Amino acid sequence: MSPAPRRARSRPDLPRLVAWRLLRAVDERQAYANLLLPKLIEDAGERLDARDRMFITELGYGALRWQGSLDLLLSQGMSRPLDAVDPPVRDALRLGAYQLLRTRVPARAAVASTVELVRTAVGEHAVRFANAVLRRAAERVEAAGGDMARALAAPARDTDPVGYLAAVHAHPRWIVEAFADVLGGDLARTERVLAADNEAPRPHLVARPGRVDRDDLLAQAEAAGLTATAGRWSPFAVRLEAGEPALLPAVRDGRAGVQDEGSQLVALALARATVASSAPAAPEGAPAGGAARGGLTVDLCAGPGGKAALLAGLLPGLLLAIEPRAARARLVRDALPDGATVRADGRQPPVRPGSADRVLVDAPCTGLGALRRRPEARWRRTPDDLARLTALQRDLLASALTLLRPGGVVCYATCSPHRAETSEVVEAVLAGRADIDRIEMASVLPGVPGAGSDLQLWPDETGTDAMFASLLRRR
Ligand SMILES: C[S@@+](CC[C@H](N)C(=O)[O-])C[C@H]1O[C@@H](n2cnc3c(N)ncnc32)[C@H](O)[C@@H]1O
Structure with a gap:
């Protein structure tokens, strides 16, 4: 779980506002999060430090990826369907629920900052509702004591294993069924695939044959201070632990590129x-x-x-x-x-x-x-x-x-x-x-x-x- 705990602030902080804008654009304009987020962060400019940028990415991508599970959590504390909630409020609630379920942000800070976000971004009229829903969600998460299935009231693993996997690994049921089908009904393996889907991928590079050697590319990565290893299966692949591929001269001039192994x-x-x-x-x-x-x-x-x-x-x-x-x-x-x-x-x-x-x-x-x-x-x-x-x-x-x-x-x-x-x-x-x-x-x-x-x-x-x-x- 990440990131590190953050202070509660009395006003909605800029990182949460930027993450909310990302969710709104994905919902309203069918934006692609990975293309839009860098621009939103750039627009917010110097008011964001490196830690803020990491937090926005974690929060924005996390709330999008985990949406199905967050909606299960939020629905427990509501008398009407979540679909009937005003979409700007719903997105703020999802950001709050993500912090409660998947980060170490203290529950009190997650609720307070999300309520402030609703007040500023949506309006005073939605504040009481958001506060009540988030408080109930926080209580559920605390009562579940780290048991995600319990917090979500997920289907029981033994009677509805696909429903269980869909809930706790945040995938739509039809996708879990499709993966399990290709994996010959092996649900333990399916679960490992679903868990892997929730991890951010490491950047892979390709050393384009005839243009740069893989060893040269590895040396360039080392010189740029990046941890890199040779790919295991493609003789042209280099895997980075993290970091910016454009730091490497061969990537900048097209002799190498970013490409999944x-x-x-x-x-x-x-x-x-x-x-x-x-x-x-x-x-x-x-x-x-x-x-x-x-x-x-x-x-x-x-x-x-x-x-x-x-x-x-x-x-x-x-x-x-x-x-x-x-x-x-x-x-x-x-x-x-x-x-x-x-x-x-x-x-x-x-x-x-x-x-x-x-x-x-x-x-x-x-x-x-x-x-x-x-x-x-x-x-x-x-x-x-x-x-x-x-x-x-x-x-x-x-x-x-x-x-x-x-x-x-x-x-x-x-x-x-x-x-x-x-x-x-x-x-x-x-x-x-x-x-x-x-x-x-x-x-x-x-x-x-x-x-x-x-x-x-x-x-x-x-x-x-x-x-x-x-x-x-x-x-
Ligand atoms: C999976 S992507 C290909 C990725 C590419 N081979 C690569 O490695 O960078 C599929 C591509 O098919 C293109 N496409 C869509 N309809 C097509 C069509 N009728 N004929 C040819 N290409 C099509 C899409 O625009 C898209 O660029």
Whole structure:
């Protein structure tokens, strides 16, 4: 639990006000917290010290991430549904409940400062109500004596284990069910994944092959005073304990980038897959051999260009990056100064059918595998998103397969472990094709946990996003 106790103040303090503004923007404008918070902090300017900034981040991200559990706590002390509460008041209550449940801020300070926040940000009319709800929440937390399930009145673990996990690990029930389904019903493992989702991820860097050595990158991190270690599975990965990646010269000039090690493994798997009778597979940890043979690699969903930049260093020949959204296509161009980027829809790519050696489909998805990074995402996504996304994913994979020449390979990947977006998409598309073989992921990523017939990473095991990937070769 963090952060350290803070003093109660008679006026609402600026850090709590900034955290409240973040919650309001996420609710009202569907803002992305990780993009907006740095701007809100900057707008508050010099009145915030380093400790304030840490507190805002903890409070704002924490209240967003833990929203479902906070709402359970608050609902215990209310006669009307929380949904019926004026949203500005509800967000302030969530900030108060987060402090009570998840920080060492003394209960009295958490209640008093939140009441002051309501008074200033919302108005006097809401103060009595907020005070009463928060006092009851504080009493519940104190009576539960550190037992979160009791404080939340969570479902009993033995009669409704999924409901219990959803409540105490702050995930919507449908997401817990989806994870448990992919994990073969193993609820102990599911619980470890849910807990890992509530930890802020460590920054991972990629040393772009041919541009900077991983050892050089590690040395740059050391020189910048950052604690860094070599990644365990990607030969290009560097993991930072914490700190600002932009302190490293190689990150500033694009020879290295910020990229989850799981994403690196996806690009590496495609580069290592043998394309029959054409460009040979890349040897482990090195730029691909057979540069003279070249070949065409297409990244069908390239924005913002992270995997494309790694593929460009791993594979010889031409890399064509396709991205329909203008702003994202610009990011791809920045990431691939020497590559070819085209703004187009991957379902109708400007590529001759049967001409590509390798195609990456890093499909738009629910992002359920990256919940650590986007605090509000788990509550914003709904099962209804799946129907639209899975239709698009099937179309993109089908389109990718038509681009392959005989012997060519597609890597279909998602940053979601949900079966509907992963194996079911692959199976549905392959049902209409008799000329595609699967390539075992274990053969290209030996020793990587989660690499079997397909690749399914999980944050509790590899410390990466829960990326999925499947390799398919045209006969
Ligand atoms: C998961 S992201 C790709 C991430 C990227 N490969 C990387 O590593 O940086 C999916 C991308 O697909 C793009 N996209 C959405 N619809 C698309 C379509 N119809 N055709 C191609 N790309 C699409 C999105 O704009 C988004 O940039």
